[in-house]
Each structure stands twice: as structure tokens, then as C-alpha cells.
Amino acid sequence: MRVLLSTIGTRGEVQPMVALAMALRELGQEARLCVPPDFRDWVEGLGFPVVPIGPELRPTASAAPRVQTPPTPEQRRRMIEGTVAVQFATIPAAAEGCDVIVAGGAMSMAAHSVAERLGIGYVYVSYCPVTLPSPHHAPVPVWGQAPVPVWGQAPADATAGNRALWAEDARRWNGTVGAAINAHRAAAGLAPVADIRGHLFTDRPWLAADPTLGPWPEPADIGVVQTGAWILPDRRPLPPELERFLDDGEPPVCVGFGSVRAPRDIARTTVAAARALGRRVIVLRGWAGLSPADDGPDCLPVDEVDQQALFPRVAAVVHHGGAGTTTAAALAGAPQVVVPQLYDQHYWARRVGDLGIGIAHPPAAPTAESLAEALGRVLHPDVAARAASVAGEARTDGAEVAAQRLIDGA
Numbered sequence: 001m002r003v004l005l006s007t008i009g010t011r012g013e014v015q016p017m018v019a020l021a022m023a024l025r026e027l028g029q030e031a032r033l034c035v036p037p038d039f040r041d042w043v044e045g046l047g048f049p050v051v052p053i054g055p056e057l058r059p060t061a062s063a064a065p066r067v068q069t070p071p072t073p074e075q076r077r078r079m080i081e082g083t084v085a086v087q088f089a090t091i092p093a094a095a096e097g098c099d100v101i102v103a104g105g106a107m108s109m110a111a112h113s114v115a116e117r118l119g120i121g122y123v124y125v126s127y128c129p130v131t132l133p134s135p136h137h138a139p140v141p142v143w144g145q146a147p148v149p150v151w152g153q154a155p156a157d158a159t160a161g162n163r164a165l166w167a168e169d170a171r172r173w174n175g176t177v178g179a180a181i182n183a184h185r186a187a188a189g190l191a192p193v194a195d196i197r198g199h200l201f202t203d204r205p206w207l208a209a210d211p212t213l214g215p216w217p218e219p220a221d222i223g224v225v226q227t228g229a230w231i232l233p234d235r236r237p238l239p240p241e242l243e244r245f246l247d248d249g250e251p252p253v254c255v256g257f258g259s260v261r262a263p264r265d266i267a268r269t270t271v272a273a274a275r276a277l278g279r280r281v282i283v284l285r286g287w288a289g290l291s292p293a294d295d296g297p298d299c300l301p302v303d304e305v306d307q308q309a310l311f312p313r314v315a316a317v318v319h320h321g322g323a324g325t326t327t328a329a330a331l332a333g334a335p336q337v338v339v340p341q342l343y344d345q346h347y348w349a350r351r352v353g354d355l356g357i358g359i360a361h362p363p364a365a366p367t368a369e370s371l372a373e374a375l376g377r378v379l380h381p382d383v384a385a386r387a388a389s390v391a392g393e394a395r396t397d398g399a400e401v402a403a404q405r406l407i408d409g410a
Contacts, residue, residue: 001407004095006034006111007104008083010057011258012322014039016127016208016230016399017104021048023230023403034094051094054086081180084109088184095120100406103200104208106131109181112200117188123406125206127323128344129214132205132224133197135162136217139169140343173197206402209323212393213330213351227405228398229327234306242282242310245300249280251315252300253375254334256284258322263339263366267301268293270318273371277379279315308332316358316378318371321345330357333391335378339366357387 003024005017014035021031025047033043037052044050087110095101095114100121103111108124115122130137173196181199182192193199207216207226216226238246246252255270263269267283267290274281275298283290283301292299307325311317311332319325321338326348329336336358338349349360358378361370377383 001100002030002032002098003406004032004034004091004098004101005104006053006091006094006101006108008036008054008087008107009105010036011039012127012324013105014043015232015324016125017102018043018046018048019230019232019399020102020402022046022232023399024406026400027403027407029403029407032094032098034091051090053090053094054083076176080177083107084177084180084184087111088113088188092117102406106200109177109200110184112202113181113185113188113190117190121409122202123206124201125208125402126201127208127229128347129207129209129216130347131344132201132207132216133166133169134217135166138162138165140347170195170197173200206405208398208402210327210330210394210398212390212395213327213355214323214348225405227402228395229323230399230402231327231331231396232399234308236306236309238305238309239302242300242302242305245280245282246313251313252280252282253316253318254282254284254310254314255290255318256325257286257288257290257320257341258284258325262286262288262290262320263341266318266339266366267291269366269368270371271299272368273375276368276372277375279375279379282310282314316375318375321348321352321360323348326352327394330355330387331391331394331396333384333388335383335387337361337371337374337378355386355390356383357390358383 005021007013007017017033021033024031032049032051034051034053035043036054036057038056040050040052091110091114095118098120100123101111101115102123102125104125112122126132130140178196181196185192204223204225207224208230209226210229211226216224253270253274255267257266271281271292280298281292283292283299285291285301285303291301307328311329311334314334316335316337317329318337318339321340322345336352338352338358339361340346340349352358353360359374361374
């Protein structure tokens with residue numbers, strides 16, 4: 001079997017696909033990836049062919065402005081038309097000779113049409129329960145970052161039932177991307193689709209989230225297949241400088257925002273908060289280029305490292321609430337302070353609080369005082385004990401489960 005794994009997104013969307021690719025290879029199958037060019041060298045270094053798609057995304061993770069404004073309708077239209085055109089131009093060649101396309105994330109807008117034209121299988125995967133329709137939760141409001149187009153206005157009537165909100169969400173999909181997708185379908189000789197969201201998600205989407213951290217609510221309107229999170233095994237050793245820092249005192253606090261934008265001065269604010277509690281800090285620079293205010297011996301900025309090796313050795317993790325970071329910290333048994341910025345991050349922040357393995361920072365911009373208060377709470381021994389307990393409940397076999405389902409034709 002030859003599988004194309006395609007996604008438009010940052011590391012949080014790409015890394016699970018790489019995990020699935022590795023699981024497929026372990027089972028004797030072939031995988032290739034269609035991902036943004038930022039990840040080409042990394043993925044090819046793991047031995048997988050890559051077809052780059054779209055522009056580089058790293059520049060979008062520069063420091064966020066104090067006030068983020070949504071794109072205008074005209075800007076949104078141009079972004080949508082651009083990303084749809086790029087996908088319809090790139091994915092057909094990437095999918096040649098494949099038996100199935102697995103498309104990750106809501107911005108994967110051409111993969112199903114390409115699979116239909118080639119007469120091959122198609123699977124849509126989400127990494128968070130609230131991004132899929134259910135009467136048990138409302139659609140996720142989002143403000144977008146270029147070059148990713150999103151609409152995401154908060155519902156006008158927040159008291160309406162979730163079914164009504166999801167119906168409005170479906171209409172928004174049709175009104176926002178329907179014309180662009182159907183124009184390319186017509187050019188490919190395909191019939192138009194009336195329900196764009198249903199076409200992209202299908203009536204049996206996969207959910208690559210851990211059932212303890214992000215359970216799918218039942219009963220549901222659609223038949224979701226929850227495989228568990230797709231976790232990429234990482235066996236890189238920690239850098240010697242980081243090892244020495246970890247060995248030179250009690251477990252430090254770790255702050256990082258991965259490949260997304262970060263609140264202004266979040267690293268400096270976290271350092272000040274940790275110092276107020278007598279704690280050292282590791283700053284994961286990430287795409288936003290986080291850095292502490294000084295080069296004091298109690299702070300260590302580092303580039304990308306193996307979170308699976310680092311997180312079990314820290315006292316707490318301050319992060320943005322991406323699915324991958326939340327899962328990695330939970331598996332490590334590390335208490336969490338989540339400072340969500342957008343989209344599904346607010347869901348993961350709530351789940352961390354609901355599970356008792358950390359807290360969500362209030363919506364206001366973090367200050368040294370607010371982060372010190374949050375860290376003081378999660379550094380309590382009861383939270384650490386609860387985090388260790390949940391770590392024992394979480395699963396690590398999601399990618400293997402998904403790979404076997406693909407082979408079995410499920």
C-alpha cells in the first residue's frame with residue numbers, strides 16, 4: 001500500500017503525519033508526505049519522500065501584535081482562493097500511484113476531490129474533538145493567521161443550541177470556500193458538492209487524540225473513529241548543556257510555544273514568575289524566537305529538543321495548548337500552565353484544568369504576577385500526583401492503530 005499524508009499547517013499538524021508515516025513503514029507500507037516547505041529537510045532526513053506545498057509558515061510565528069485583528073472579507077477571499085488553488089495544483093501529482101490520501105486539519109481543502117478524481121481512498125483526520133461537529137459542543141471560533149484562511153466569527157447568538165450553531169458553521173463553509181472548491185472540481189470534471197464541510201470531513205472522520213485527554217462525546221451525529229494520538233517516537237539525546245542544567249538543581253520550569261505565535265514577552269514574564277518562586281527556567285525558543293531578558297545562570301534558552309526526554313525532568317510546562325505539546329506534557333506527567341491563543345488551544349486548556357493536571361491561564365495577557373500565581377498552584381504536590389496518574393492512563397499506540405486501520409481498509 002502507498003499512502004499520501006497531506007496537511008496544510010505548522011508542526012502540530014505535520015508531526016502526527018510523520019508519526020503515521022513511520023508506523024506505516026514499520027508495517028511494510030509506503031508513505032509520502034505533502035507538507036509545507038518548512039518541514040521538507042526534516043521529513044526527508046527521516047527517509048520519506050516529500051512534496052512541498054504552499055509558502056513557508058515560519059514567518060507567521062513572529063511575535064504577535066498586542067491586538068490581533070481579523071482579516072477583511074476581501075483579504076479572506078484572496079487567502080482562500082490562493083490556498084485552494086495551490087492545493088489543487090500540488091496534491092494531484094503528489095498522489096499519483098497512491099492507494100489512499102490521509103488529509104489532516106480543516107485547511108486540507110483539495111485532498112478529497114483529488115482522491116475522487118483518481119479513484120482512490122480518502123480519510124480525513126482531526127486532532128481535537130471540538131473541531132468536529134457534535135451536539136455536545138459548539139464550533140470553535142478562530143481568527144486566522146496568514147497564509148491560512150479561516151472565517152471563525154463567534155456565533156451571533158451564543159445561547160443557540162449547538163446543533164443550530166453547527167448548521168450555521170456548515171453554511172459558513174459553503175459561503176466561504178464553496179465557490180473556490182467547486183470551480184476547481186468543475187475544471188477536473190467533477191460534480192459540484194453542496195455540503196462543503198461534509199465533503200471534506202466525510203461522515204466517518206478520524207480523531208487522532210488520546211481518549212483520556214480528548215474523549216469524543218457520545219452519542220454523535222457522525223461516526224468518528226478515535227484512534228488515539230499519533231505520537232512520533234523521538235530518540236534524540238538532550239544537548240549536553242541542557243543535561244548539565246537539569247542536573248545542576250531541582251527540576252526547572254519549562255516555557256515554549258512551539259511553531260505558533262506567542263504572547264509578547266512571554267519568556268521574560270515566565271522567567272520573572274519562576275524566579276519569584278525560586279525556580280529555574282528552560283526557554284524553548286520555538287518559531288517565535290523566545291528568549292529570556294538576561295543570561296542569568298538560572299535560565300537556559302534552547303532550540304528544538306526531544307520533549308519526550310525533557311518534560312519528565314521539569315517541574316511544570318508553560319505552553320500554548322497545542323494538541324501535541326499538551327499530549328507530550330501529559331504523557332510525561334508534567335503539570336501544565338496553558339496560555340491558549342487560538343482555535344483548539346482553548347479546548348486543551350480546559351481539559352488540562354478538568355483533569356486536574358494543570359490550569360488554564362485567564363484570558364488576560366500574562367503578567368509575572370499572574371504566571372507566578374498559576375505556577376504556584378500547579379507546583380503543588382497534589383497536581384504533580386494527579387499528572388502522574390493521568391500519564392499512566394494515556395495511550396501511545398494511536399499511530400499504530402491508525403496504520404493498521406488503513407491497511408485493513410477501515
